[in-house]
Amino acid sequence: MIRLTIIDDQRLIRAGLRMLCESTPDLAVVGEGSNGLEAIRLAAEFSPDVTLMDLGMPGLGGIEATRQIVASNPASKVLVLTTFDDDDHLYPALAAGATGFLVKDTSPVDLLSAIRRTADGDFLFSPELMRRIVDRALTASSDIADAAVPAVSLTVREHDVLGLVGEGLSNRDIGDRLHIGVTTVKSHISNLMEKTGCDNRVRLAIFAKGAG
Template structure:
């Protein structure tokens, strides 16, 4: 069961998200918060697997709350769900430690898939947000990506699939290896490419 904490200053948004999540057999909403200030102690007490986090909220915003929650419990997965997909919100949220970034106009199935992917260690992004990340990465590597030596053939296979946005389970199925093996390869790739998280690794793979 995936334990979810909903954080949004609009009650109707939280109510809709709760109804959507609780209709799923594998997702349990363990709490709600109307601000980042409320979310920080709730996350510490309830220990959710995934926090669905709005960004613009009174008192303490979602970016600050994300940073504080992860400082206390780094294993928490924080999935941003916001109306604002611009760079002024995207990059600060990723820097704070958010694992994914979805827009509020995303289809319900995309949101549910995002929660599930976040829970297993993946990084879900709305397609338009991912495209902008990739375009920025390509521009940053206009002179050619930094070469990385020492990657095994299997690591290169995994890197290619991470760059395509596949989940760990999908990569395991595609390469006919175990999910644990995929996680081991990804950890090695993050070290070798100096990527602090899966998002940066995916962008590296796309720009390479």
């Protein structure tokens, strides 16, 4: 059972999200909040598997709430669900420690899948958003690409997985592309992070682009 909290300042949206999530047997909503302070309190009280976080809220917003939640518990998983997908929202949310970023016109099926994947340890960004993140990181400094490619010894399969991470594919999509299980993909990504010194999926994607 995946336990989650829903944080959004609009009551109708919270009610719709709760109804959607509780329509499936593997998700349980353990709390709702309308601002960042309530998000922090609920995270401390319930330790949810996933916090579904809006960004634009009165008082303390979602970005600062995400930062404080992750600072208190680095293992926390915050999935941003917002109206805006512009860089002014995406990059601060990423810097705050969000593990995923979706817009509110995401389909119900895709949202439920995103919650499950986030709980399972996946970094949840669309391939388009991941490419934007990686391209910006590589453009920000001409030294990044060179610094990101220390000599590492990879197996053929690890090389294949690394390339697909760089394309922004999810664990499931990588598995489908390579005809291997999600658990095997996770094992390869864990080995890649250890070999490359990258401590999260975004940095691994940046490494992949630099290595490419």
